[in-house]
Amino acid sequence: xxxxxxxxxxxxxxxxxxxSAQTAAVATPKIDSGDTAWxxxxxxxxxxxxxxxxxxxxxxxxxxxxxxxxxxxxxxxVAVISIEWVVLGYSNAFSSNSIEALKPYxxxxxxxxxxxxxxxxxxxxxxxxxxxxxxxxxxxxIPHIVFIMFQCMFAVITPALIIGxxxxxxxFKGFLIFSLLWSIFIYNPVAHWVWSGDGWLFxxxxxxFAGGTVVHINAGVAAIVTAIMLGKRRDYKGHAxxxxxxxxxxxxxxxxxVGWFGFNAGSGLAADGLAANALMVTxxxxxxxALTWALLDWFLDKRPTVVGxxxxxxxxLVAITPAAGFVGIAGALIIGxVVSLICFFMVAYVKPKLGYxxxxxxxxxxxxxxxxxxxLTGVLATPAIQAYAGAVYGNFHQLWxxxxxxxxxxxxxxxxxxxxFIITDKLVGLRVTDKHEAVGLDETQHGExxxxxxx
Amino acid sequence: xxxxxxxxxxxxxEDVKRALYDAGIEWFSYWDITGLGKSTEDQVVxxxxxxxxxxxxxxxxxxxxxxxxxxxxxxxxxxxxxxETGDGKLFVYDIENTYRIRTKESGPEALYNKxxxxxN
Numbered sequence: 001x002x003x004x005x006x007x008x009x010x011x012x013x014x015x016x017x018x019x020s021a022q023t024a025a026v027a028t029p030k031i032d033s034g035d036t037a038w039x040x041x042x043x044x045x046x047x048x049x050x051x052x053x054x055x056x057x058x059x060x061x062x063x064x065x066x067x068x069x070x071x072x073x074x075x076x077x078v079a080v081i082s083i084e085w086v087v088l089g090y091s092n093a094f095s096s097n098s099i100e101a102l103k104p105y106x107x108x109x110x111x112x113x114x115x116x117x118x119x120x121x122x123x124x125x126x127x128x129x130x131x132x133x134x135x136x137x138x139x140x141x142i143p144h145i146v147f148i149m150f151q152c153m154f155a156v157i158t159p160a161l162i163i164g165x166x167x168x169x170x171x172f173k174g175f176l177i178f179s180l181l182w183s184i185f186i187y188n189p190v191a192h193w194v195w196s197g198d199g200w201l202f203x204x205x206x207x208x209f210a211g212g213t214v215v216h217i218n219a220g221v222a223a224i225v226t227a228i229m230l231g232k233r234r235d236y237k238g239h240a241x242x243x244x245x246x247x248x249x250x251x252x253x254x255x256x257x258v259g260w261f262g263f264n265a266g267s268g269l270a271a272d273g274l275a276a277n278a279l280m281v282t283x284x285x286x287x288x289x290a291l292t293w294a295l296l297d298w299f300l301d302k303r304p305t306v307v308g309x310x311x312x313x314x315x316x317l318v319a320i321t322p323a324a325g326f327v328g329i330a331g332a333l334i335i336g337x338v339v340s341l342i343c344f345f346m347v348a349y350v351k352p353k354l355g356y357x358x359x360x361x362x363x364x365x366x367x368x369x370x371x372x373x374x375x376l377t378g379v380l381a382t383p384a385i386q387a388y389a390g391a392v393y394g395n396f397h398q399l400w401x402x403x404x405x406x407x408x409x410x411x412x413x414x415x416x417x418x419x420x421f422i423i424t425d426k427l428v429g430l431r432v433t434d435k436h437e438a439v440g441l442d443e444t445q446h447g448e449x450x451x452x453x454x455x
Numbered sequence: 456x457x458x459x460x461x462x463x464x465x466x467x468x469e470d471v472k473r474a475l476y477d478a479g480i481e482w483f484s485y486w487d488i489t490g491l492g493k494s495t496e497d498q499v500v501x502x503x504x505x506x507x508x509x510x511x512x513x514x515x516x517x518x519x520x521x522x523x524x525x526x527x528x529x530x531x532x533x534x535x536x537x538x539e540t541g542d543g544k545l546f547v548y549d550i551e552n553t554y555r556i557r558t559k560e561s562g563p564e565a566l567y568n569k570x571x572x573x574x575n
Contacts, residue, residue, distance in 0.1 A: 435469070439468075439469065443465070443466065453487060453489035453509075453511070
């Protein structure tokens with residue numbers, strides 16, 4: 001008995017010696033609680049952008065008979081796309097495809113239903129904070145699940161942005177099917193191109209910190225295609241239809257601005273100086289864009305408008321999105337001012353001239369703002385932030401790469417949206433009847449009214 | 456001169472508006488009203504169907520010259536009709552006088568504009 005015990009003790013001693021030797025060679029990768037805490041907050045911020053931020057922003061801009069329909073569209077996308085994301089979206093966007101030829105274009109199904117992902121797994125994706133894993137590869141400092149949920153919020157808000165183009169005239173069933181198909185066949189591949197380690201635009205060196213191409217150009221181009229294909233609203237006479245509740249528009253724009261701190265400063269996937277810089281340039285670009293729009297209103301139409309300053313702030317936030325991790329304060333000021341100038345020109349002059357009915361300017365603000373942001377990232381990226389230089393620092397190659405990324409997204413999103421629109425229209429029909437459009441979508445699609453005279 | 460006040464279904468408002476335009480009635484006021492009555496409406500709240508006695512309708516108010524009275528009434532009666540309970544009511548009042556504030560004209564002339572298309 002005694003002998004046995006001694007042998008056991010010796011064995012244990014030997015074992016613990018081996019283990020400590022291994023620990024010395026490779027430190028066990030650890031979850032960084034600071035990074036993780038910030039990222040969980042950032043996830044909540046980005047959800048806040050969709051509900052109620054975007055819902056209020058868009059809901060206030062439509063007529064009172066359609067406000068619930070807009071709220072409902074945003075709300076149901078939060079539910080449907082979140083489920084799509086864990087079922088296959090995350091896997092298609094961020095996993096590695098086993099078919100070699102498809103690797104640069106779309107992910108596989110390894111992570112479908114988030115299988116093979118444990119609660120203590122660390123994120124394989126990282127920006128500034130990383131550590132060596134047991135096998136020597138670099139991994140991030142936040143749980144993999146946190147990264148998945150952060151990206152989930154991006155997947156949710158992107159199709160919700162398109163609502164602005166077809167608001168007030170789309171059949172709810174058709175809208176839902178179209179948005180789901182769009183997320184699966186357009187959003188997931190483009191996210192894979194730009195953000196996954198295998199993606200062809202990522203490998204090309206395209207810079208998109210928080211989703212200028214993946215989110216805003218992608219949604220903006222889909223917006224103009226759907227707006228044109230669906231046709232004008234019955235009451236559209238070449239100018240905007242008045243917003244029914246501008247206080248909602250202000251609340252929505254304010255919540256979008258707050259939420260955008262999570263969207264951009266969270267995209268560094270760490271709580272560090274890069275996140276701080278992203279937050280600062282986001283804030284300053286939004287301020288510059290809001291002010292520019294208000295001044296344009298003031299000079300050109302005599303008075304600064306509340307809808308104008310709210311729209312300007314959103315345009316600035318859109319444009320700084322791809323640049324937030326690459327530009328400094330000068331870049332933020334330039335991007336903010338330029339985006340408002342061009343978007344104002346687009347929605348005030350070009351849209352009425354061309355005569356398409358982009359109800360709430362999803363293309364004019366998100367599409368155009370996203371393109372300006374992505375291109376200016378290639379111009380203004382400064383090596384002082386991350387090791388990327390833009391054209392002003394002599395690196396014209398970066399500008400060229402940005403143009404390729406913008407062009408590829410426009411073509412893919414444009415053609416893809418066109419095809420999915422036709423399929424959905426054939427399946428269930430996308431436009432409501434003229435009668436239903438006149439009565440309002442709240443009553444006809446949902447059987448509810450937003451504002452009653454009940455006691 | 457007569458005033459016509461009609462309580463109609465909200466869902467029929469667009470039809471009534473078009474019928475009035477077709478009949479040459481080009482200006483009128485309207486507002487949303489809530490009424491109480493014996494009839495009830497089904498309303499769904501959180502999956503439960505309520506019989507609500509608060510009935511949402513729209514009130515249309517039109518002042519016309521006597522010669523336009525019949526076609527205005529017929530336009531509303533035809534366009535607001537569904538045949539179900541709750542199609543609404545229509546009231547006709549006498550109007551003592553009408554003044555146009557801009558020109559200080561009074562009487563039936565104040566209701567329409569000879570040069571333009573306002574025909575009430």
